[in-house]
Amino acid sequence: MALAAEAFMTQLAAAEPWPENAALYQQLKDEQILLSDNASSLAVQAFLQMCNLPVRVVCRANAEYMSPSGKVPFIHVGNQVVSELGPIVQFVKAKGHSLSDGLDEVQKAEMKAYMELVNNMLLTAELYLQWCDDVTVEEKQWEIRRKMKAIGWAGKSLEQVLEDVDQCCQALSQRLGTQPYFFNKQCKGLTFQYRRLVPKIRPTELDALVFGHLFTILTTQLTSDELSEKVKNYSNLIAFCRRIEQQYFEGHDKDSSSSATSRSAKRSLLR
Amino acid sequence: MAAPMELSCWGGGWGLPSVHPESLTVMAYAKFSGAPLTVNAINNCWRAPKGEVPILISEDTVISQPAKILNFLRKQKYNADYELSAKQGADTLAYIALLEEKLLPALLHTFWVEAENYCSVTKPWFASRIPFPLSLYLPGKMSREALNRILLTRGGPPLYSLTEVEAQIYRDAKECLNLLSKRLGTSQFFFGNRPSTLDAFVFGFLAPLYKVCFPRVQLQEHLKQLPNLCRFCDDILSCYFRLAVSGHSPAGQDTVDANLQKLTQLVNKESNLIEKMDDNLRKSPQHPPRKLTTLKLAAGGEESSPLNRLSP
Numbered sequence: 001m002a003l004a005a006e007a008f009m010t011q012l013a014a015a016e017p018w019p020e021n022a023a024l025y026q027q028l029k030d031e032q033i034l035l036s037d038n039a040s041s042l043a044v045q046a047f048l049q050m051c052n053l054p055v056r057v058v059c060r061a062n063a064e065y066m067s068p069s070g071k072v073p074f075i076h077v078g079n080q081v082v083s084e085l086g087p088i089v090q091f092v093k094a095k096g097h098s099l100s101d102g103l104d105e106v107q108k109a110e111m112k113a114y115m116e117l118v119n120n121m122l123l124t125a126e127l128y129l130q131w132c133d134d135v136t137v138e139e140k141q142w143e144i145r146r147k148m149k150a151i152g153w154a155g156k157s158l159e160q161v162l163e164d165v166d167q168c169c170q171a172l173s174q175r176l177g178t179q180p181y182f183f184n185k186q187c188k189g190l191t192f193q194y195r196r197l198v199p200k201i202r203p204t205e206l207d208a209l210v211f212g213h214l215f216t217i218l219t220t221q222l223t224s225d226e227l228s229e230k231v232k233n234y235s236n237l238i239a240f241c242r243r244i245e246q247q248y249f250e251g252h253d254k255d256s257s258s259s260a261t262s263r264s265a266k267r268s269l270l271r
Numbered sequence: 272m273a274a275p276m277e278l279s280c281w282g283g284g285w286g287l288p289s290v291h292p293e294s295l296t297v298m299a300y301a302k303f304s305g306a307p308l309t310v311n312a313i314n315n316c317w318r319a320p321k322g323e324v325p326i327l328i329s330e331d332t333v334i335s336q337p338a339k340i341l342n343f344l345r346k347q348k349y350n351a352d353y354e355l356s357a358k359q360g361a362d363t364l365a366y367i368a369l370l371e372e373k374l375l376p377a378l379l380h381t382f383w384v385e386a387e388n389y390c391s392v393t394k395p396w397f398a399s400r401i402p403f404p405l406s407l408y409l410p411g412k413m414s415r416e417a418l419n420r421i422l423l424t425r426g427g428p429p430l431y432s433l434t435e436v437e438a439q440i441y442r443d444a445k446e447c448l449n450l451l452s453k454r455l456g457t458s459q460f461f462f463g464n465r466p467s468t469l470d471a472f473v474f475g476f477l478a479p480l481y482k483v484c485f486p487r488v489q490l491q492e493h494l495k496q497l498p499n500l501c502r503f504c505d506d507i508l509s510c511y512f513r514l515a516v517s518g519h520s521p522a523g524q525d526t527v528d529a530n531l532q533k534l535t536q537l538v539n540k541e542s543n544l545i546e547k548m549d550d551n552l553r554k555s556p557q558h559p560p561r562k563l564t565t566l567k568l569a570a571g572g573e574e575s576s577p578l579n580r581l582s583p
Contacts, residue, residue, distance in 0.1 A: 109450035113365035120368035150416070150423040152323075152336075171361035 010094040016078050018095055022055045024048070025063045026073045034140060035220055036126040041073040043212025044085055048075075049248040050203050051097045089205050099204045102185040111183060111206045114175065118206075121168035122213045128153055128161050129227050158226075165230045172210060173234040180243065181207045203244070210237075211244045275307045280325035282312030282400060285482040288512050290396065292378065294325040296337045296475030302511040303466040305540060306349035314400050337475070341468060352467045359462050363469045366454070366461070369447060370476050376421045377444030378480060380437065381490055383417035388485040445493045451477075452497040459506065464550070466507065478504045510546070513539055 026041040027033040033041075041057075048055045055075065060066065067074045067083045074083035075091075082091045092098070100111060131144040148154040153161070176182055183206070186199040214237055218228050231237060278301070280294030289295045289312075301308045313324065327334045327343065334340050345352070352360065382393050397413070398406040426436040451473060460466045461473065481494055481504050494500060 105453045106456070109454045110362065110365070112450060113362070113369040116372040117365040117368035120372055147423045150420040167364065171364045174357045174361040175365075177358075 010090070012080060014094045014096070016095075018053050018097075019078050020054065022048075022053065022075060022077045024055045024057050024073050024075050025060055025066060026057065027063045028059045028061050034127075035130050035216060035222070036123055037072050038220065039123070039126060039213040039216035040085065041212070042216055043209045044073050044075070044088055046211045046244060046248060047085065047089065047099070047205050047208035048092075050099055050208055051092055053092065053097060085205070085209060099202060099208075100183075102187060102202075103183055103204070107183060107185075111204060114172070114182065114206050115209055117168060117171065118209050118213055121164055122217070124151070124153060125161050125165045125168075125227065126213070126217065128156070129222060132158060162226055162230055165227060166233070169231055169234050169237060173237050176236055176240060178236065180240075182210070207240075207244065211241055215241045215245065275309050276327055276329040277309045277311055278325055278327050279311050279313060281397075282314065284396065285484060286508065287478055287482050290479050290483055291324065292375075292475045292479055293323075293337045294475075295478055296471050297325045297327070297340050299466075299474045299507060299511065300337075300341050300344065300351060300468060300471035301349070303471060304344060304349035304351040306344050306347070307536065312400075337472075341471075351465070351471070354465060355462055355467055359467075363467065366451075366469055367472050369450070370472055372424075373443045373447035374476055376425050376440040377490055378476060379417040380421060380440060381480065381485065381487070382483075383414045384421065385485075385487050387487050389414055392483065392485055441490060444490055448490075448494055448497055448500065452500050455499050455503060457499065460503075466511075470503075470507070474504060474507050478508070510543070511539075 024041070024044060027037060045055070045057065063072050063074075064070055068081050069083045071083045074081055075088055077091070080091070082088050100108060103111060127144050128148060131141055131148060145154065156164075180201060181203040183204050184201045187202050189200045190197040191200045192198075214231055217231050218238070218241065220228075278294075278297060280297065281289050281291035283289050287295065288298055288310075298308070298310065300306075308327075323335045325335070325337065325340065327340045329343070329347075332343070334343050344350075352363070355363070381388055383389055394410045394414070397410045401409050421440065422433075422436065425440055426433075455461060458464075461469045477494065477500060480491055481501060485491065
């Protein structure tokens, strides 16, 4: 039955083009928002920017309760509400926009695998760090703790978690190499770069996801810097974040009332 | 050579050396990397396993969790990945994450949560291998932990019903199987001709799904429609686990004589080398390696005969 509902949703989505007033809802900034939720929100924003779909970011204290699945971020498009990056990618695809259509089957499999790596390692590590962080609100801590226990992370030491993060970053760094994006499939059209016309290369949802997490880790101040220090060891990852920030976020600040990138005090990646 | 290491894990059945995915992963890796392991299957005579199974004991060190055990084995120079490039190493991590996030929930569900499967197959099997009175308590605990894990990682807040979560995790698992099948293609292993860590993990997760006979089998049905994945499992079973336990007398098979096992491992290693040489010689379009496997499968039909265990 759930399959039929999904097919119906897809049909609804396909029916209308992307409206001008699409909105993305997330929690309020600063204390309320979890590091991991912030990263997820930024990933969705990056993805929509890459698809060239305008969206304004709205911060609400009760965003979680407004969401149909209880998860943030969620987008409100026309009269439909979709939450989390996975379903949002599907939704956007139904409207005829896709970043990964040009990939072959094996590349798509690889892309999905790397997205799971980010979810599995980075997202979980972010949750873990918040759990250890005293500033996190108590009820969130309890929720996080239950999840950590269920997946066997409760027994991990901070050192082990940081090692896992390092391993993940190493894998991402190796996969990225010296390329601009994780998958560099050439698309239709040319672009002007270094005084030449070169074939366009577009990012995929994997780039959006990795950017969301890495940028958030690099720019959010936790009680300790250990997490961001791990990421900083990989210069190509920092360059990657900078590149996406420049291409998709700078100059858009005036559109949204609360731009993601002008959020945290320690935002400069140029340290 | 260092003193042999001991692996405590769940035993086998249905033609598998172990029915437990994590145990199977470690056993497969040990075979691939040539690590000498004494496998001690947990049965009623054993002390209750402390901590998570599988557990590796080497001299005084005790290690649990497959990833850590594999790391340890690599440090002891039993490395199945040394030919992999950095990118392939990165891919390995990514695909393992895919398995854990997308396949594992449905696998846990099939074994531990699906009521018919749990009551008629899983619970009796595990209970018969756990000393009393733990046998009354432990399977139930494992079942609850499985459900918990599924709900906490895949279910949202109370807004999702269990049925919806179940539908989603099976959908994800089927998609994951499709992705794995596409990635494997017609290769023998995921990275060419030699099995590596990724092959161990994929085998560990897929083989139980493939072989264990459950009443509710939707995921197994899906897997059987992906012939390259089935062939992948069968190949590993026949090439690396010639001592594959037959379904007939699991209790007896589990307590294999350690010396016999060592001897068999040595013989198998020799046979593996010979086969690889054969493979290289026969490498031509007319003679795909598959042919060899088919022959071996046919020969290995009478598994219970002790003589056949020693013949290549």
